[in-house]
Amino acid sequence: MSGHSSINQPLVGRTAIIGVGLMGGSIGLALRSRKISSQVVGCDSSLVLTEAIDVGAIDPDGSATEPQKAVEGADLIILAVPIHAMRGVLQAIAPYVAANAVVTDIGSIKSSIVHWGSETVGRAFIAGHPMAGSERTGVHAARHGMFDGAAWALIPPTVEPEYEAEAALRLNTLSAVVTAMGARPIITSSARHDRAAALVSHLPHLISFAYNETIESDTEALLAHNLAAGSYRDLTRVAASDPVLWRDVFLENREWLLCALERYRHCLSDLEHSILTGEPEQLLKRLQSAAIHLPN
Numbered sequence: 001m002s003g004h005s006s007i008n009q010p011l012v013g014r015t016a017i018i019g020v021g022l023m024g025g026s027i028g029l030a031l032r033s034r035k036i037s038s039q040v041v042g043c044d045s046s047l048v049l050t051e052a053i054d055v056g057a058i059d060p061d062g063s064a065t066e067p068q069k070a071v072e073g074a075d076l077i078i079l080a081v082p083i084h085a086m087r088g089v090l091q092a093i094a095p096y097v098a099a100n101a102v103v104t105d106i107g108s109i110k111s112s113i114v115h116w117g118s119e120t121v122g123r124a125f126i127a128g129h130p131m132a133g134s135e136r137t138g139v140h141a142a143r144h145g146m147f148d149g150a151a152w153a154l155i156p157p158t159v160e161p162e163y164e165a166e167a168a169l170r171l172n173t174l175s176a177v178v179t180a181m182g183a184r185p186i187i188t189s190s191a192r193h194d195r196a197a198a199l200v201s202h203l204p205h206l207i208s209f210a211y212n213e214t215i216e217s218d219t220e221a222l223l224a225h226n227l228a229a230g231s232y233r234d235l236t237r238v239a240a241s242d243p244v245l246w247r248d249v250f251l252e253n254r255e256w257l258l259c260a261l262e263r264y265r266h267c268l269s270d271l272e273h274s275i276l277t278g279e280p281e282q283l284l285k286r287l288q289s290a291a292i293h294l295p296n
Helices: 022-033 046-055 067-071 083-096 111-120 161-180 190-216 221-227 230-240 243-252 254-276 280-292
Strands: 012-018 037-043 076-079 102-105 125-130 151-155 184-187
Touching (some): 012 022, 012 067, 022 037, 022 046, 037 046, 037 067, 076 083, 083 243, 102 111, 111 125, 111 190, 125 161, 151 190, 190 221, 190 243
Parallel strands (some): 151 184
16 A cells, blocks of 8 residues: 555556446556556456456456455455445455555445445445446446546545554545546545435436436327437436446435435425416526526
8 A cells, every 4th residue: 555656656556446347447447547556457257357358447467256366465446336236245355355455435325335344344445436427337338537527535434543544544545546547536424425425416317217207108208209409318318327226326325315305396396386376587586596506
């Protein structure tokens, strides 16, 4: 584990990526193309590993079909597996994690994963979540610049005073790796992350699924598709995402998602009331108020 590097020296030695799909593959591409890690090993099925080598996401000799083999001697371990598989993978690798290694994940919810990481690999675990991705799946869809400019949440563990220096070194190392991949590390807590992620990621996906179902259930769905343009594509794009992945996210973060959904329903109801009563000034006021808060 290292907190700094020179031009000729990678930030970390061996990196093990467990799950080399879209996100794991994009991480691998970034690590290898920018020489952030001296060795990038992937763990997945044999078929996926062959594809990962072909696209350059892992080293030619960096295949492991068992997590235990992948993490042996790794300085950095990145778990890019579905949420429902995360706890089992953590349990499987725990006895093989090197003393000074950093273990992180890229899951979309953090409270549950932070608990699982703490109970299995302890102080080695720093939960993470890159706010980037695509509705596409598989390592063949991985991109070198996936994380350029993206926020990357990091949730450091709570440690006893005697381990604070060790924890700081691990966090500095992971922050440096994230920065080198082009992302912006944001240090926060699991609760704050899950609340914010519900607002800016989970709720938009839920709305997209619901909106797409609204179109598909209409008797004029075919004509609607033929008339559809940019706004339709913007709203439905993420509804093409993996339903299993988003089922897990919605259920694991249900408390904050339901809070966000209630707030959204209230705002929608206000707009509905202004349309129903035919009050142009009131409707305009609400639309202008919403537009004011749009990010630049």
